[in-house]
Amino acid sequence: MVESVSEFGERLRSWLEDNLGPGVEATGWSAEDRRRTTQAMFDAGFIGTTWPVEYGGRGLSSEYQTEYNNAVGARKALLANDQVTVGICAPTVFDCGTEAQRQTYLQRMLRGDDSWTQLLSEPGAGSDLAGVTTRAVLDGDEWVVNGQKVWTSAAVGATYGLALVRTDSDLPKYAGISTLIIPMDSPGVDVRPLKQMSGDSDFNEVFLDNVRVPKDNLLGELNDGWAVLGKMLTHERIALSAGTISSSMVSDEFDALLALAQARGVVNRPDVRHVLSEIYMQQKLLDFTGIRMRRALDAKAPMGPVGSIGKIGAAKLARLTGEANILIGGESTVAWRETDSLSPKHARALLRFPIVGIAGGTTEIQKNVVAERVLGLPRERRADRDTPFRDIPKNR
Numbered sequence: 001m002v003e004s005v006s007e008f009g010e011r012l013r014s015w016l017e018d019n020l021g022p023g024v025e026a027t028g029w030s031a032e033d034r035r036r037t038t039q040a041m042f043d044a045g046f047i048g049t050t051w052p053v054e055y056g057g058r059g060l061s062s063e064y065q066t067e068y069n070n071a072v073g074a075r076k077a078l079l080a081n082d083q084v085t086v087g088i089c090a091p092t093v094f095d096c097g098t099e100a101q102r103q104t105y106l107q108r109m110l111r112g113d114d115s116w117t118q119l120l121s122e123p124g125a126g127s128d129l130a131g132v133t134t135r136a137v138l139d140g141d142e143w144v145v146n147g148q149k150v151w152t153s154a155a156v157g158a159t160y161g162l163a164l165v166r167t168d169s170d171l172p173k174y175a176g177i178s179t180l181i182i183p184m185d186s187p188g189v190d191v192r193p194l195k196q197m198s199g200d201s202d203f204n205e206v207f208l209d210n211v212r213v214p215k216d217n218l219l220g221e222l223n224d225g226w227a228v229l230g231k232m233l234t235h236e237r238i239a240l241s242a243g244t245i246s247s248s249m250v251s252d253e254f255d256a257l258l259a260l261a262q263a264r265g266v267v268n269r270p271d272v273r274h275v276l277s278e279i280y281m282q283q284k285l286l287d288f289t290g291i292r293m294r295r296a297l298d299a300k301a302p303m304g305p306v307g308s309i310g311k312i313g314a315a316k317l318a319r320l321t322g323e324a325n326i327l328i329g330g331e332s333t334v335a336w337r338e339t340d341s342l343s344p345k346h347a348r349a350l351l352r353f354p355i356v357g358i359a360g361g362t363t364e365i366q367k368n369v370v371a372e373r374v375l376g377l378p379r380e381r382r383a384d385r386d387t388p389f390r391d392i393p394k395n396r
Contacts (some may be wrong), residue, residue, distance in 0.1 A: 087239030120384030237307030322353030
């Protein structure tokens with residue numbers, strides 16, 4: 001007999017309390033610590049709630065996933081990074097992979113045995129991913145891959161990467177690309193972290209020098225990588241806006257800002273009350289949008305541009321909370337004493353919020369998607385759409 005949503009939530013909260021305690025501070029937790037915790041949660045039956053049973057999941061409805069998100073909340077920082085692996089790459093493999101690929105990869109992704117990254121953007125192909133120049137040439141039973149990727153999330157320590165590569169330069173730019181599964185420990189793969197203004201290194205550049213990949217690692221059809229990318233970006237926008245952002249995580253941020261405002265004695269200031277109310281409303285809208293997305297997935301309904309709508313909301317919320325940290329924290333969050341451990345946290349929130357508006361396609365791109373697919377506005381004319389890729393002028 002399947003346990004009810006409330007029984008599932010009660011069992012999960014009890015497990016979290018017994019195994020992770022009440023704290024959410026992730027400082028000192030290594031990638032291996034997070035991996036072991038994720039494996040233990042999977043073995044206890046808490047991860048992969050909505051995934052098909054044959055691929056390691058429990059085959060439950062989206063209500064269970066919502067309950068999971070609410071229960072885990074900010075403790076997600078103590079788990080393996082499933083935003084890229086489980087939120088984006090796994091559903092892409094499920095949608096586009098062969099049965100052999102699904103059986104090989106999916107359960108290991110859910111359990112945290114393997115971590116994945118996306119090898120998409122390049123120095124000359126960011127917002128226009130159809131302009132990728134990383135080449136893959138078939139040599140017998142292997143692909144030989146050469147090129148460079150940049151702004152790659154979760155690349156350090158990743159087991160596999162989903163790479164968008166150029167496989168036929170005689171075809172138009174959107175038709176001559178494919179998607180390969182690249183083992184990240186392959187000879188010729190060089191991952192170099194990029195330092196951000198916050199001091200973190202969430203992103204990387206990845207160099208691919210004569211990397212040899214088995215022929216069977218092609219995901220989807222040859223030269224149909226644009227279709228695979230479309231599915232991947234849909235999953236990415238859902239993951240960034242709803243799939244891996246729970247109401248509890250956002251509520252914790254609101255509660256923390258409210259507590260900070262009370263501690264600084266500014267909670268009754270009109271500008272502070274205004275920004276707190278904006279954050280509260282935006283988080284609720286985002287939460288409801290996330291529930292709508294998960295229920296649409298349950299019903300196998302076409303997702304359309306709903307992921308873009310959610311991601312626009314997530315970017316707005318990130319900006320609001322980032323700026324509120326400084327507004328409420330005051331001058332001590334701009335310059336602080338070495339003994340002040342609280343103020344740097346709020347300054348870091350300001351420096352990190354642009355990530356949400358850039359990763360997975362900028363807010364401007366998402367607005368274009370909504371304009372074209374929801375409002376029915378005319379698409380911008382692409383002069384190079386039907387031109388063979390090798391004939392398109394490129395920066396040297």
